[in-house]
Amino acid sequence: MRFPKFPIVEVIWHDAYSDDGWHEVQGEELVHVYSVGRVICDGKSELIIALNSILDRDDKEPHSCVMHIPKGMIKKIRYIRGKNETKP
Secondary structure, eight states, X not given: OOOTTSOXXXXXXXXXXXXXXXXXXXXXXXXXXXXXXXXXXXXXXXXXXXXXXXXSSOXXXXXXXXXXXXXXXXXXXXXXXXXXXXXX
């Protein structure tokens, strides 16, 4: 079954993280996360992707394991299926 309104993307984004307790700063290197899922919403301030499963019918909650990624943390979006383009 195909879901043309939910393109599949790979999102590379900078993760915010913390370390428990007091530690010496080891550097300013950001942690990169690679997430793959179907685009549920490409909003002004965030990208919402379903990472696990979606239903093939209209439902109150048709998506499983939904992630909200702030747009300011996204480094790159690569469309795997659904759009033939790559966004910076």
